[in-house]
Amino acid sequence: MTTVTPANGSPVRVALLRDGAIVADDWLPPAEQSPNDGEARILTLTQWQGAACPGDAAVQLEAGDDLEPLLAALAGLPLVAVHFASFTDGRGFSLARRLREAGFIGELRARGQLLPDQAQYLQRCGFNALEFTDPERLAQAQERLSVFSNGYQGAADQPLPLFRRRA
Amino acid sequence: MYRYDDYDQRLVDERVDQFRDQTARYLRGDLLEAEFLPLRLQNGLYVQRLAPMLRIAVPYGLLEARQLRKLAYITRHYDKGYAHISTRQNVQINWPRVEDVPDILEDLASVQMHAIQTSGNCIRNTTTDPLAGVAADELEDPRPWCELIRQWSTLHPEFAFLPRKFKIAVCGSAEDRAAIHSHDIGLEIVPGPAGENGFRVLAGGGLGRTPVIGSEIRPFLERRHLLSYLEAILRVYNQHGRRDNKYKARIKILVKAMGVEAFTAAVESEWERLRDGPTTLPEEEIERIAGFFRGPAYAALDPAAEAAVLEAHCASEPIFANWVQRNSHDHQEPGYRAVTVSLKATGNPPGDVSDAQLDCLADLCEAYSFGQLRTTHQQNIVLADVRESDLLALWRGLQAVGLACPNAGYLTDIICCPGGDFCSLANAKSIPVAEAIQARFEDLDYLYDLGPLELNISGCMNACGHHHIGHIGILGVDKKGEEFFQVSLGGSQSKEASLGQILGPSFRREDMPDVIETLLRVYLDHRLEDESFLEALRRIGMQPFKDRVYDNGNAR
CATH class of the missing domain: 3.90.480.20 (Sulfite Reductase Hemoprotein; domain 2)
Known part of the structure; x- marks a missing residue:
């Protein structure tokens, strides 16, 4: 496990940017084996469906996954993760917006191969948690959450397009 | 024309800072080549055969004097003193240094310009009729809509990593001068049942290696819904467009694979979730943007x-x-x-x-x-x-200054990509072919006698020179390391859009002026009074052209 030292000085385990702050991760990443009892581990969609879709689980979607099976359970899920196999695969951005538009209010996390330069777009599409395994990139992502002071479009973070906000 | 307010200006200024940071990290080795690639492309920066190429956005082709002077300065100061106008109405410079590009972008931002999304797998510059706002056959000026699309598509957080590039064109006149049938989305302004204009929406057109004429997915869209409808199309494409093969990644392939009906149904179902949301255009916003494009202060002339x-x-x-x-x-x-x-x-x-x-x-x-x-x-x-x-x-x-050439719309007004002289994708050099043809047909009386003729040349099947929609199209091909040129006839970018058909085996570069001359002789021999090349071709078909050209033994 990597450690990082955020601005407040105390080192934390593993790299996670949540709601703009670098914090310790309280979830384990998906594994091939189903989790042990009491273990806070993110499930793959297949594992989640295999376990009869528990309403309080954390579930990871792959870019091409269909949202439909998840929609009925969204209200109770504490965490949905979207896995990016490649940073150039933009499907996860649309998945995130669909999830937020469907009313999901839990933690929406982007994992996988991401660039710090994508942090703000990810956030605008509704991700509030970003995983970067490299601590330097994690810090870079944090710095790049507000590169642009405004966006033209409405999105998950600001539903009103600029044309409804121009002073 | 549209004028930036503080929001617009801050956004391009912030983009300059962002790219300066990205370039510095790349030059230091913090960003890998493969990571920098899509970031620089979305700022128009290619790495070409001889040097980088920077493509500067000219939204729907509109420029003012101070912007022209800035472009002149940029070509002088950072480049070799010339610029190139691209087939997306953008401006390209061919010799900048990577490390200078942030400064160039800063200079551009000082005159309300940028290079945002001029390349890369994102929504590109929206194009339109160069006679927008003045054409006698116009129903409505398309430029306010282009500007609304420009703002909506600029730095759109959801659509920056699409399967492939995405191009939108808008036409507001009887004659289509924006080639909307060969765009990922083509929008035609049409009168609505209630008197208010709206849009006929085409999707899935495109050139490149698999040229396709766009399909109508909606005969009429009310204008206030334009952006939410575009968002629905893009979302369907972003989620379902192929990502495993870049040659099958354009929306035209998705539309073909799903079928127009199923694709349309998917768009409509996505749109049901988005319609009447905040992205719906208020009448005041449409009016505000339209206000920027009202005609200049024309003199009341006799x-x-x-x-x-x-x-x-x-x-x-x-x-x-x-x-x-x-x-x-x-x-x-x-x-x-x-x-x-x-x-x-x-x-x-x-x-x-x-x-x-x-x-x-x-x-x-x-x-x-x-x-x-x-x-x-x-x-x-x-x-x-x-x-x-x-x-x-x-x-x-x-x-x-040598800009009074009277050949607009005639054979020598050739559309031509930069080709193998500059572009690293090209199979063949296109510019020398264009020059040889221009030199052969310098006689103006002959040129005018040929009537309106569109000759388009692409140096490779990416089709930047739009060869598929030229009345005569020329495509550079590579045969075992040697350059050859394939000729197609009968393409058209008009409302009766059509794709050219390949004449037959390809030709050597030095034979191209003879081949074109032979084709034109066939036309002149067959034409009826006032019949254009395209009309004659549509009447007599390809065969007389094939017979004459290949009997001459030009083919290899």
């Missing part, structure tokens, strides 16, 4: 007096009269004409313009066309608002 002056000028200068006849167009406003400045003089690589010419165009448009001009997807320039009595003075000014 059309008869203007016409008389023009007639007298024409009588005294036959060469000028010819240029007026070939390169000027009817205008909505009495006493005014729109003028095409051809960048296709023989010996000039099609679409290239020097720094001195840019400065001169800035002066001329200030003097005679309200300080603005347009770039065209035919790689020319249009001065849209010229008084008839000013045409002679404008012509003299253009002549002085």
Whole structure:
């Protein structure tokens, strides 16, 4: 496990940017084996469906996954993760917006191969948690959450397009 | 034209800072080549055969004098003193240094310009009719819609990593001068049942290796829904477009694979979730943007007096009269004409313009066309608002810098990509073919006798030179390391859009002028009175052309 030292000085385990702050991760990443009892581990969609879709689980979607099976359970899920196999695969951005538009209010996390330069777009599409395994990139992502002071479009973070906000 | 407010300006300024940071991290080794690649592409920066190439956005082709002067300065200061007008109405410079690009972007931002999304797998510059706002056959000026689309698509957080590039064009006139049938999305402004104009929506058109004419997915869309509907199309494409093969990743392949009906159903179902949401355009916003494009302060002219002056000028200068006849167009406003400045003089690589010419165009448009001009997807320039009595003075000014070539719309007004001289994708050099053809057909009487003719050349099947929709199309192909050229006939970018059909085996570069001459002889032998090349071809078919060309033994 990597450690990082955020601005407040105390080192934390593993790299996670949540709601703009670098914090310790309280979830384990998906594994091939189903989790042990009491273990806070993110499930793959297949594992989640295999376990009869528990309403309080954390579930990871792959870019091409269909949202439909998840929609009925969204209200109770504490965490949905979207896995990016490649940073150039933009499907996860649309998945995130669909999830937020469907009313999901839990933690929406982007994992996988991401660039710090994508942090703000990810956030605008509704991700509030970003995983970067490299601590330097994690810090870079944090710095790049507000590169642009405004966006033209409405999105998950600001539903009103600029044309409804121009002073 | 549209003017930035503080929001717009801050956004391009922040983009400059962002790219300066990205370039610095790349040059330091913090960003890998593969990571920097999509970031630089989304700022228009390619790495080409000889040097990087920077593509500067010219939203729907509109430029004003101070922007032209800035472009002239940039080509002089950072490049080799010339720029190239692309078939997306953008401006390209071919010799910048990577480390200079952040400074170039900063210079551009100082005149409300940028290079955002001029390349990469994202929504590109929206293009339109270069005669927008002045064309006599116009239903509605498409530029306010282009600007609304520009803002919506600029730095859109959801659509920056699409399967492939994405191009939108808007047409608002009877004749389609924006080639909307060969775009990922084509929008045609049409009258609605309740009297208010809206959009006919086409999707899945495109050129490239698999050329396709766009399919209608909605006969009428109310205008306030434009952006949410575009968002629905893009979302369907982003989620379902192929990502495993870049040659099958354009939306045209998705539309074909799903079928137009299923694709349309998917879009409509996505749109049901988005329609009437905050992205719905309020009437005030449509009006606000339209206000930027109201015509300039035209003088109240006596059309008869203007016409008389023009007639007298024409009588005294036959060469000028010819240029007026070939390169000027009817205008909505009495006493005014729109003028095409051809960048296709023989010996000039099609679409290239020097720094001195840019400065001169800035002066001329200030003097005679309200300080603005347009770039065209035919790689020319249009001065849209010229008084008839000013045409002679404008012509003299253009002549002085070699920009008065009277060939707009004729054979030698060739659309041509930069080709193998610059582009690392090209199979073949396209510019020398264009130059050889221009040199062969320098005789103006012969040129005019041939009538309107579109000859388009692409150096490879990416089709930047739009060869599929040229009346005559030429495509550079590679055969075991040697350059050959394939000819197609019958393409058209008009509302009766069609894709050219391949004539037969390809030709050597040195044979191309002969091949074209032979094709034109067949046309001249067969044409009926006033029949254009395209009309004659559609009537007699390919065979007479094939027979004559291949009997001559040009094929390899």
